[in-house]
Amino acid sequence: MMHSTEVLVVGGGGTGTGIARDLAMRGLDVTLxxxxxxxxxxxxxxxxxxxxxxxxxxxxxxxxxxxxxxxDILRDIAGECIRDTGGYFVRLADDDPEYFEEKYQACLEHDIPAERISPEEAREAVPDLAEDVEEVMVVPDGVIYPSRLVAATAADAREHGAAIYPDAPVTELLRDDGRVIGAAVDHGIGKIHADHIVNATGAWAGQLGDMAGVDIEMKPTRGVMIAQEYDGLDIVLNRARDPDDGDIVIPHAEQVVLGTTSVEVEDPDEYEKADWEIERTIEECAEMFPPAAEAPETRTYWGVRPLYAPEEAETGGARGISRGFFVLDHEERDGVEGFTSVVGGKLTTHRMMAEAAADSIAERLGVDEPSQTTEKPLYASQDPEQLDELVAEFDIDGPSDADVIGSVQ
Ligand SMILES: Cc1cc2nc3c(=O)[nH]c(=O)nc-3n(C[C@H](O)[C@H](O)[C@H](O)COP(=O)(O)OP(=O)(O)OC[C@H]3O[C@@H](n4cnc5c(N)ncnc54)[C@H](O)[C@@H]3O)c2cc1C
Structure with a gap:
């Protein structure tokens, strides 16, 4: 098959689906x-x-x-793709009180509504909280269901005219005289020609960059998450200490998800999955939330952060590398036309990353339409059943929210 499109987005995670939605809403012809x-x-x-x-x-x-x-924006547009739980930052007896105070003041300074509550008040909402809780603050954390978020974002892009192809690996980028002009795609799809190609392949961005002849210095780090049976936690728990292994517990309907670690890996597809990381995550989470020590495990899974670390941006250890995002215009950066990469970031900020990348691409293509992604709700986002049907249609099968998808009665 020979296919032509204005923009080809490679990578159907939060970032790529967000870019496809943003550009399709601006009226561009997009293939993801x-x-x-x-x-x-x-x-x-x-x-x-x-x-x-x-x-x-x-x-x-x-x-x-x-x-x-x-x-705030996701609360407005993402409906049942997120759950508004609120979160606690919990200081235990051995944790530094100055760190807690510094975090509290910094939240207020950055307009993050934070409120101190007593350990007794916290225990009313979370009876199983550790005995030695000294201080607690409440913040507007929540839970994302990534499968639903990706499904709703992709479906929204499709509603605006985008073509979406899962199971379509790029094996080669087509180049002509210093310009990327398309991609060779496996699984019977063939060549796709495009005016502009977007590399939204996350931890794999270096590999696609190699196909375009540009160097993208990714430094992915792995992390483990452990889901356990536990019915009755309705708020995110964070340990109030310098970010470390095992300091967040995420509530799902009848499970909790413990996490995580951060260890550099060479290859985002082949990496060690060390038992010590699982044990340490459980031990550390159990200090703040003792049921984690005993609760039956339902699944353990690993992910790889798409951290971008050019030499000048490195700040030391794996946790020190920026979680911020970067839009790399390869014409400006490397003299390779028709190719943009977007790397780094967090799922929470995927829409903002997508908007920044789409702004840059729209400018390259001479399109004046601004982004419209902050106000209009995502397609089907109020209907969990329809969302879960879209999850199946787009072949979304991630472990992150496997217990939630399809659980609507
Ligand atoms: C352990 C861990 C915990 C995290 N926790 C949180 C959290 O709690 N909150 C939060 O906000 N963020 C969190 N993050 C970060 C967040 O998950 C990521 O930043 C975000 O999901 C990255 O999305 P992405 O779309 O950029 O990349 P991805 O989701 O990785 O998407 C890239 C896509 O590109 C595709 N691809 C690669 N190569 C090719 C190719 N050759 N052809 C076609 N397709 C290709 C891949 O299949 C993949 O689907 C966490 C990350 C990890 C690892």
């Missing part, structure tokens, strides 16, 4: 492809915290502000 089912990459394997920004408030002001802005 993924090598597997949509969301098969990091998006479907994330921990699923809808960040309020409190986690980064004292260390990364810009990142924290991005999170609270996007948190």
């Amino acid at each position: 492809i993924d090598r597997g089912g949509l969301g098969i990459g990091t998006t479907g394997r994330s921990h699923g915290l809808l960040h309020s920004g409190a986690r980064y408030a004292e260390s990364d002001a810009a990142g924290a502000r991005e999170c609270i802005v996007e948190n």
Whole structure:
């Protein structure tokens, strides 16, 4: 098959589906492809915290502000793709009180509504909280169901005219005289010609970059998540200490998801899955939430963060690499026309990343229409049953919310 499109988006995670939606809403002819089912990459394997920004408030002001802005927007547009639980930051007896105070003040400074409550009040909502809780603040964290979010975003893009192809791996980028002009796609799809190609392949961005002859220095880190049976937690729990292994517990309907770790990997497809990371995550989460030590495990899964780390941006250890995002216009950066990459970021900020990438591409293509993605609700986002049908249609099969999808009675 020979196919032509104005923009070919490679990568059907949160970022790629967000870009397809944004550009299709501006009136562009868009095709989105993924090598597997949509969301098969990091998006479907994330921990699923809808960040309020409190986690980064004292260390990364810009990142924290991005999170609270996007948190508000997703509450408006994403309906049943998210769950508005609220979150606690919990300081245990051994945790530094100055760190807690610094985080609290930084939240207020960045317009993240944070409110102190007593350990007794916190225990009323979470009776199983650890005994040695000293201080608690409430922040507007929530839960993202990544499969539904990707399905609703892709369906919205399709409503605006985009063509969506899961199970369509790019094996080669077609180049002509310093310009990327299309892609060779496996599984019987053939060649797709495009005026502009977007690399939204997350942790795999370096591989697609190689096909275009540009160097994209990714430094992916793996993390483990453990889902357990536990009915009755309705609020996100964060440990109020410098980000470390095992300091977040995410509530689902009848399960909790513990996480996570951060260890650098060479290859986002082949990496070690170490038992110590599972044990440590359970132990650490159980310090704050003791049922985690005993609750029956339902699934353990791993994901790889799409961290971008050019030499000048490195700040030290794996947790120090920026979680911010970068739009790389390869014409400006490398002299390769028709090719843009978007790397880094968080699922919480995927819409903002998509808007920034779409702005850059629209400008390259001479399109004046602004982004319209902040106000209009995502397609079917109020209807969990329809969302779960879309999840099946787009072949979305991520472990992150496997217990939630299809559970509507
Ligand atoms: C352990 C862990 C926990 C996390 N927790 C959170 C959290 O709680 N909250 C939060 O906001 N963020 C979290 N994140 C970060 C977040 O999940 C990611 O930043 C985000 O999902 C990345 O989305 P993406 O679309 O950029 O990449 P991906 O979802 O990885 O999408 C890239 C897609 O490109 C496709 N692809 C690759 N190569 C090709 C090819 N050759 N041809 C076609 N398709 C290709 C892949 O199949 C993949 O689907 C977490 C990440 C990890 C690893």
